[in-house]
Amino acid sequence: MVIEKFMMLMVGTMVLLSAILAYVYTPAWLLLTGFIGLNLLISGLTGFCPMVYILRKFGLKHGCAFR
Structure with a gap:
């Protein structure tokens, strides 16, 4: 798996999870959605993403996210 594809899966999952948690528990979970959007x-x-730096350390490579 390439970094770009992993990032899209991770960000999508986190946004959906925070939206569900905001609906079920408390709207304060929308702060997580805002934090993700800000990042x-x-x-x-800027072209800088801390998660990409971490994923490179784990051995993932850059590649084409769409085919």
């Missing part, structure tokens, strides 16, 4: 925005503007 995506910063990553898009």
Whole structure:
């Protein structure tokens, strides 16, 4: 699996999970959704993403996310 595909799966899962938790328990879980969105925005503007750095340390490679 390539970093780009893993990141899309991870971010999608975290956003859905935080939305479900906000609906079931407390709206405070929407702060997690906001944090994820902020990280995506910063990553898009600067090109730096801490999770990509960590995934590279685990041996994942960059590749094509779409075929």
